[in-house]
Amino acid sequence: MPEATYTWAEMMAISISHEMADGAFGSVGAASHIPAAGLRLAQLTHAPNLSFFCGGSGAMNPKIQRLTESSADYRNLVTSEYHFSLDDVVDFETAMRFDFAFLGGMQIDKFGNLNMAMIGDWDKPKVRGPGTIGLIFTGGFKTSYIYTQHHTPKIFVDKVDFVSGAGWLDGGDARAKVYRPESDGPRRVFTPLGVFDFEPETKRMRVLKVHPWSSIEKIQAATGFELLIADDVQTVGAPSEEELTLLRTQVDRDGVLRRYPSVA
Amino acid sequence: MSANKVTTPEEAVAGIPDGATIALGGVHSHNGPMALVNALIRRGARDLELIPTPSAGAPVDMLIAAGCVRKLHVSYVGLEFLGMAPNYRRAAESQSIEIVEGDEAYIVYGFRAGASTLPFLPLPPLYEGTDLPKVNKAIKTTTDPYTGRTVTTVPALRADYGLFHAQVTDRKGNTQIFGQRRFEDVMAKASDHVIISSDEILDEYAPAPDPRLVSIPGAIVDIVAHAPYGSHPLSSPGHYAYDREQLVEYRDFAAQDRTKEYLDEYVYGVKDHQEYLEKVGARRLLGLQQTFR
Numbered sequence: 089m090p091e092a093t094y095t096w097a098e099m100m101a102i103s104i105s106h107e108m109a110d111g112a113f114g115s116v117g118a119a120s121h122i123p124a125a126g127l128r129l130a131q132l133t134h135a136p137n138l139s140f141f142c143g144g145s146g147a148m149n150p151k152i153q154r155l156t157e158s159s160a161d162y163r164n165l166v167t168s169e170y171h172f173s174l175d176d177v178v179d180f181e182t183a184m185r186f187d188f189a190f191l192g193g194m195q196i197d198k199f200g201n202l203n204m205a206m207i208g209d210w211d212k213p214k215v216r217g218p219g220t221i222g223l224i225f226t227g228g229f230k231t232s233y234i235y236t237q238h239h240t241p242k243i244f245v246d247k248v249d250f251v252s253g254a255g256w257l258d259g260g261d262a263r264a265k266v267y268r269p270e271s272d273g274p275r276r277v278f279t280p281l282g283v284f285d286f287e288p289e290t291k292r293m294r295v296l297k298v299h300p301w302s303s304i305e306k307i308q309a310a311t312g313f314e315l316l317i318a319d320d321v322q323t324v325g326a327p328s329e330e331e332l333t334l335l336r337t338q339v340d341r342d343g344v345l346r347r348y349p350s351v352a
Numbered sequence: 353m354s355a356n357k358v359t360t361p362e363e364a365v366a367g368i369p370d371g372a373t374i375a376l377g378g379v380h381s382h383n384g385p386m387a388l389v390n391a392l393i394r395r396g397a398r399d400l401e402l403i404p405t406p407s408a409g410a411p412v413d414m415l416i417a418a419g420c421v422r423k424l425h426v427s428y429v430g431l432e433f434l435g436m437a438p439n440y441r442r443a444a445e446s447q448s449i450e451i452v453e454g455d456e457a458y459i460v461y462g463f464r465a466g467a468s469t470l471p472f473l474p475l476p477p478l479y480e481g482t483d484l485p486k487v488n489k490a491i492k493t494t495t496d497p498y499t500g501r502t503v504t505t506v507p508a509l510r511a512d513y514g515l516f517h518a519q520v521t522d523r524k525g526n527t528q529i530f531g532q533r534r535f536e537d538v539m540a541k542a543s544d545h546v547i548i549s550s551d552e553i554l555d556e557y558a559p560a561p562d563p564r565l566v567s568i569p570g571a572i573v574d575i576v577a578h579a580p581y582g583s584h585p586l587s588s589p590g591h592y593a594y595d596r597e598q599l600v601e602y603r604d605f606a607a608q609d610r611t612k613e614y615l616d617e618y619v620y621g622v623k624d625h626q627e628y629l630e631k632v633g634a635r636r637l638l639g640l641q642q643t644f645r
Contacts, residue, residue, distance in 0.1 A: 144379055144380050144432075146533060158382070161593075162593075165589065171533040181456075205453065210483075210487050218429055219427050221456050223455065227482075267481070
């Protein structure tokens with residue numbers, strides 16, 4: 089029997105799993121154990137034909153039952169179905185073979201543009217980030233999912249200081265003028281506080297689901313720009329016992345996600 | 353050249369001149385050619401231009417801390433699950449090293465072009481809309497002669513030396529790299545000289561390695577450094593896990609700008625890779641062993 093409590097990281101993984109479609113083929117980055125857990129949970133529930141590969145290692149559909157700190161951990165590779173080479177990765181990214189990718193940023197703006205390069209000016213950076221890695225491939229994924237473990241006004245800014253990965257650019261139809269029509273902008277944003285989408289006309293970030301311990305007021309206070317709110321915004325229910333059991337016995341046996349603060 | 357390319361890590365890097373361009377293997381916390389990197393630091397190499405894999409980590413941060421680096425091509429430099437790479441961050445913020453603002457496409461397509469000595473590779477709209485072409489003037493546009501459309505181009509990347517870690521190598525340099533599959537081969541083809549550090553050297557009378565598991569052919573390998581635990585404190589997939597404790601020790605020193613104390617202990621304080629292994633100790637090294645392949 090699962091414990092009655094759960095953590096926000098477990099809830100995030102469950103929220104991610106609910107948004108995943110069966111048969112889709114996508115990717116998660118390195119050090120991305122929350123999305124990896126969500127995708128694995130989706131495979132074990134409603135999406136058995138979902139496929140994903142772990143960036144940094146190239147492990148396709150790892151079945152390790154443990155969440156590794158490093159996605160390039162050999163335990164992921166030896167339990168996978170295929171090892172992507174980096175050649176495979178850029179081929180699939182450029183040729184628009186990936187239905188989705190999970191991406192993050194040290195800054196995320198109201199149109200879902202991402203920055204991993206620097207905060208401040210290029211000539212005199214205040215904070216040097218790790219670098220853009222695969223973020224330009226937002227122009228090659230059919231869609232992308234943004235996720236962050238930190239929902240704060242420093243992460244969610246009105247405008248990113250540097251565009252590493254394009255979201256909806258300046259909103260409206262700005263993106264469609266630049267990229268191939270098969271490559272759409274970000275579809276969802278997952279944070280500890282809730283789930284977001286982008287309003288179809290303006291492409292501005294919008295509250296879609298509120299996690300049980302959160303509220304629209306809390307979310308707005310933690311965001312550095314004014315959020316839109318979906319007409320049918322809903323508060324998510326607590327995770328089901330079945331989902332928590334699956335997560336704890338077949339995805340995350342070491343309890344990596346249980347080390348995050350409990351919320352219920 | 354003699355058929356036996358095997359030497360020590362110290363000898364293997366002795367011929368790398370200051371100012372050389374180096375392609376550096378290793379993905380995140382795995383397969384970093386640490387014994388070679390330590391030997392370069394100990395020797396006091398200077399003005400190196402580094403082109404690491406798109407997922408670079410501690411080895412790059414250490415080379416920067418030791419003052420070996422003049423120029424760095426960046427896709428990602430960080431300590432993965434241990435956070436930012438502190439020395440890289442400080443050097444970039446104070447502009448004490450030159451940064452080429454790249455990304456995965458710039459590095460991977462660059463090496464792919466370099467491996468074939470193509471001048472550049474054209475790409476569909478990916479960089480458009482981002483700020484990378486504004487700060488990296490090598491990302492340019494040209495006209496596709498077949499369609500007349502404008503395409504973005506990335507330049508070929510080539511290195512004077514490619515440094516990679518392998519699990520098993522034979523005397524001729526046939527190199528088996530487990531873990532993430534096959535990009536070292538592309539980087540090796542884009543390097544004028546290839547130096548491998550290898551945990552094990554295959555006995556010349558042992559059965560030849562399964563050719564399906566050879567990642568880099570001996571024909572393009574110049575030197576093989578026999579370096580047991582040569583990727584420590586990073587992992588050598590199938591042989592040993594990363595040494596989390598020592599990586600945290602490194603991160604904590606680096607974050608406090610006291611990297612020199614770490615280097616004094618583990619790099620300058622020992623004369624070679626053998627002494628490094630003695631310092632780390634059998635108990636710790638054996639505890640990291642990973643036997644599934």
